[in-house]
Amino acid sequence: MGSSGGGKRIARELGECTNDPPEGIRVQLVDDADVYRWDITMDGPEQSPYAGGHFKLQLRLPTEYPFKPPTINFATKIYHPNVSNDDKGSMCLGMLRSDQWKPPNKIVAVLNMVRNILIEPNIDDAVETGVAEQYKNARDEFVKTAREWTAKYASGK
Amino acid sequence: MDRVVSNQGSLHPNPGAEHVDAEAVPSISPEGASATATRRANVPLDLRILDYVTPFDRNLVCPICHCPFIQPVRLDCDHTFCRDCLSRAFTTQTADTKKCPSCRASSSFGQTQTVPRFIIHMIDELVVKCPKHDVGCASQVRRGDLQVHVDLYCSYSEVPCPAVDCSLTIPRKDLGERCLHSKVICDSCDVEMLEKDVNEHNRKLCTKQTSTCPDCQESFTKSALSDHERRCPQTTIRCLGSNIGCRHSTKRVDMAQHQNSCALASLLPAMKAMSDRMDQQGAALDLLQRKNDILEGSVSNMQSLLANAALPLADASAAATSPHSTEAAPFDSATHHLLSLHESLREELDRVASSISEVDARASMMIINENLRLKEDLAHTNAVIGSMRMQLQWLTSARLQTQPKPAPGAVTSGAGPSVRSGPSSPPPGASQPPIRRLSDSERTKL
Ligand SMILES: [Zn+2]
Ligand SMILES: [Zn+2]
Ligand SMILES: [Zn+2]
Ligand SMILES: [Zn+2]
Ligand SMILES: [Zn+2]
Ligand SMILES: [Zn+2]
Ligand SMILES: [Zn+2]
Numbered sequence: 001m002g003s004s005g006g007g008k009r010i011a012r013e014l015g016e017c018t019n020d021p022p023e024g025i026r027v028q029l030v031d032d033a034d035v036y037r038w039d040i041t042m043d044g045p046e047q048s049p050y051a052g053g054h055f056k057l058q059l060r061l062p063t064e065y066p067f068k069p070p071t072i073n074f075a076t077k078i079y080h081p082n083v084s085n086d087d088k089g090s091m092c093l094g095m096l097r098s099d100q101w102k103p104p105n106k107i108v109a110v111l112n113m114v115r116n117i118l119i120e121p122n123i124d125d126a127v128e129t130g131v132a133e134q135y136k137n138a139r140d141e142f143v144k145t146a147r148e149w150t151a152k153y154a155s156g157k
Numbered sequence: 158m159d160r161v162v163s164n165q166g167s168l169h170p171n172p173g174a175e176h177v178d179a180e181a182v183p184s185i186s187p188e189g190a191s192a193t194a195t196r197r198a199n200v201p202l203d204l205r206i207l208d209y210v211t212p213f214d215r216n217l218v219c220p221i222c223h224c225p226f227i228q229p230v231r232l233d234c235d236h237t238f239c240r241d242c243l244s245r246a247f248t249t250q251t252a253d254t255k256k257c258p259s260c261r262a263s264s265s266f267g268q269t270q271t272v273p274r275f276i277i278h279m280i281d282e283l284v285v286k287c288p289k290h291d292v293g294c295a296s297q298v299r300r301g302d303l304q305v306h307v308d309l310y311c312s313y314s315e316v317p318c319p320a321v322d323c324s325l326t327i328p329r330k331d332l333g334e335r336c337l338h339s340k341v342i343c344d345s346c347d348v349e350m351l352e353k354d355v356n357e358h359n360r361k362l363c364t365k366q367t368s369t370c371p372d373c374q375e376s377f378t379k380s381a382l383s384d385h386e387r388r389c390p391q392t393t394i395r396c397l398g399s400n401i402g403c404r405h406s407t408k409r410v411d412m413a414q415h416q417n418s419c420a421l422a423s424l425l426p427a428m429k430a431m432s433d434r435m436d437q438q439g440a441a442l443d444l445l446q447r448k449n450d451i452l453e454g455s456v457s458n459m460q461s462l463l464a465n466a467a468l469p470l471a472d473a474s475a476a477a478t479s480p481h482s483t484e485a486a487p488f489d490s491a492t493h494h495l496l497s498l499h500e501s502l503r504e505e506l507d508r509v510a511s512s513i514s515e516v517d518a519r520a521s522m523m524i525i526n527e528n529l530r531l532k533e534d535l536a537h538t539n540a541v542i543g544s545m546r547m548q549l550q551w552l553t554s555a556r557l558q559t560q561p562k563p564a565p566g567a568v569t570s571g572a573g574p575s576v577r578s579g580p581s582s583p584p585p586g587a588s589q590p591p592i593r594r595l596s597d598s599e600r601t602k603l
Contacts, residue, residue: 006222008206009205009221009222012223064249066222067221067245067249102258102261103221103246103258104220104221104258104259
């Protein structure tokens with residue numbers, strides 16, 4: 001099968017995500033002619049210090065999708081143990097790892113996982129160990145900084 | 158009108174397009190007709206890009222490509238995938254033991270099994286649009302028949318050019334005696350195209366040539382005309398309800414008025430919903446029918462198995478029973494047959510049970526008789542023993558009287574006790590006192 005088969009599946013998943021989006025998540029293509037790059041807007045979950053923020057994420061699908069996992073980046077700065085604090089904002093954990101990715105996984109599942117991670121960070125899998133340390137030992141300070149960053153970087157529409 | 162520029166067939170406008178086309182979805186591109194020109198009628202279809210007309214069950218969808226299964230295979234863990242999807246998932250796994258993409262159960266060397274045949278039938282049954290629907294083929298066929306449609310019937314399939322020196326292809330509907338792959342330029346609009354596309358260009362695409370609408374006599378460019386034809390108020394059209402019986406036809410402008418009052422046209426949505434329902438139910442019925450066929454097949458399998466198993470049983474009890482098992486020949490339905498088989502087995506069982514109890518009764522009768530006989534024998538023997546004992550007593554006492562004064566040492570130690578035990582019933586005629594004395598003196602001695 002050529003790339004067309006994978007493209008068809010992606011188009012179908014895009015249709016599902018736009019017609020029936022998961023809670024607090026909006027999806028659109030960066031470029032209508034390219035189904036491999038998605039723009040995601042994720043609202044900070046109410047029960048997290050990111051509440052009130054609107055975070056932009058970029059989802060890229062490899063040409064081998066669904067045999068290889070998608071990659072996901074926070075374009076909006078976020079104070080979080082599992083998101084790298086650089087201009088990439090990359091995250092790589094759980095099903096996003098190529099050794100844990102399963103082809104039957106769907107993009108919706110990836111988006112939901114990201115949202116869950118905002119509510120409950122995965123400390124054992126942290127990329128920002130300092131932040132993880134703070135999350136474990138000084139939760140109040142972590143929450144404070146995360147709120148400040150949300151207000152500063154993610155409050156715009 | 159069109160002048161031939163070159164007569165050589167080697168003029169694909171863009172050599173790269175051939176490569177792109179092999180993978181691209183033959184859709185949206187407006188020059189679709191020429192872009193797909195390199196396809197051969199016998200190119201294997203990519204069934205994953207099809208548009209499905211019938212709605213399909215979610216359980217028939219491959220978890221990897223999200224299409225109804227294409228040549229499905231099953232792993233030991235009972236997960237099913239398209240053959241291609243699975244082998245592609247396996248090639249992305251580096252380890253030697255291949256793992257199921259869904260549950261990661263490792264399967265021995267990635268070995269697969271076939272899926273039940275009815276699943277194949279169900280997916281073959283799904284109706285799809287011909288992949289050439291975007292260039293004009295209106296056919297909708299069962300997916301299982303699609304290859305045949307594309308290879309043999311579809312007028313839009315690309316078939317090899319009839320010219321021997323030309324390696325290009327042409328839609329079957331345009332197939333003629335000679336090669337149509339030379340470039341021509343439209344006189345009116347100076348656009349360059351292949352000769353095979355000239356008709357299409359003149360009919361619809363040319364931006365310069367004009368023609369008049371036969372219905373309203375206005376003139377349009379060719380590209381606008383086809384659009385206009387769909388809207389021209391003067392064109393005579395048929396009532397919406399025509400396919401459920403309305404014979405009325407009038408100009409498009411007047412049609413709205415008719416349709417407002419036409420009962421058939423206003424019935425149309427309801428009729429449509431009903432016929433959709435009927436189609437759905439027909440499809441569901443087909444499905445049930447197939448399932449039923451399968452079930453009936455397995456029932457008759459079981460039935461023959463059962464018949465084989467019942468045969469030795471019948472042999473064993475043949476002596477005691479009438480030949481019931483053989484008369485169970487032609488029954489009109491499998492269930493009926495099974496039931497009657499069950500019935501005859503039950504009767505046989507009853508017979509066996511009654512003969513067993515008969516045998517049981519006979520056996521216990523025999524035992525009682527034997528017992529009585531033995532008891533009599535025993536009594537007889539007892540009587541004999543009693544009389545023998547009396548004779549012995551008598552003999553002993555008689556012998557003691559004939560030897561009144563024996564030497565005390567001559568009396569054996571064993572004789573004493575046997576004599577002493579005896580006297581409870583002394584034989585008549587034997588005088589007792591000497592015995593007593595003797596035994597008394599013997600005792601004092603001891
Ligand atoms: Zn598949
Ligand atoms: Zn499995
Ligand atoms: Zn066709
Ligand atoms: Zn040719
Ligand atoms: Zn023209
Ligand atoms: Zn007109
Ligand atoms: Zn009518």
